Amino acid sequence: MEGPLTAVPGAGSRLRGSRCADCAVAAYPADPACPRCGGPAEPVVLSGTGTLWTWTVQRYAPKSPPYVPPAAGFTPFTVGYVELPEGVRVLAVLDVRPEDAEIGMPVSVTAGDGVPRAAGAAV
Template sequence: MEGPLSTAPDTGSRLHGSRCADCAVATYPAGPACPRCGGPAEPVVLSCAGTLWTWTVQRYAPKSPPYVPPAAGFTPFTVGYVELPEGVRVLAALDVPPEEAEIGMPVTITVGDGVPRARGVAV
């Protein structure tokens, strides 16, 4: 099974999750078994469009290590959960200014710098 943030030539930088062969529950990151029924899970490429389920601003630097602050110092950033059509909620760094973030807004999500990243979609 592929890693949860892996990319494949035919999927670009899309997230990879898994779907239960028995009850159809989708999960992220990918896993070998269903967390609901324990049945076998198959790899699945997740949708790249979703909605912002909730969000907050990270106003303090993460613990170091593993975080390495940039030379210019820590800058607060927006993070949130993006709900995908498969029913999966993915934690992502948001490329959305806090003053523009709104629960329910459409976003696109991709793999970026080791963590999922989401951008607001113009409506």
């Protein structure tokens, strides 16, 4: 099975997860086995939009290594869980200012450089 951020033809930069062939539970990242029943799971392309489930501001630089601080230094950023229609909650860096973040707001989700990214979606 390919990695969860692997490009899928026609999927653009959407996240890749898996869905159980037996009980239909979706998972992210993709896994060959179902987290609920242990049955076989097939790769799926997940929805590109969801709702912001919760969020916070990361005010401290992650531990290094593996984090490599940028030349300009660390800048706090917003992170949150986005709930997709498949029932999966994905942790993503939010391209939303903290004062604009609101639980339940619609967001779009894309595969980023190693981590999912979410931005406010047009309503």
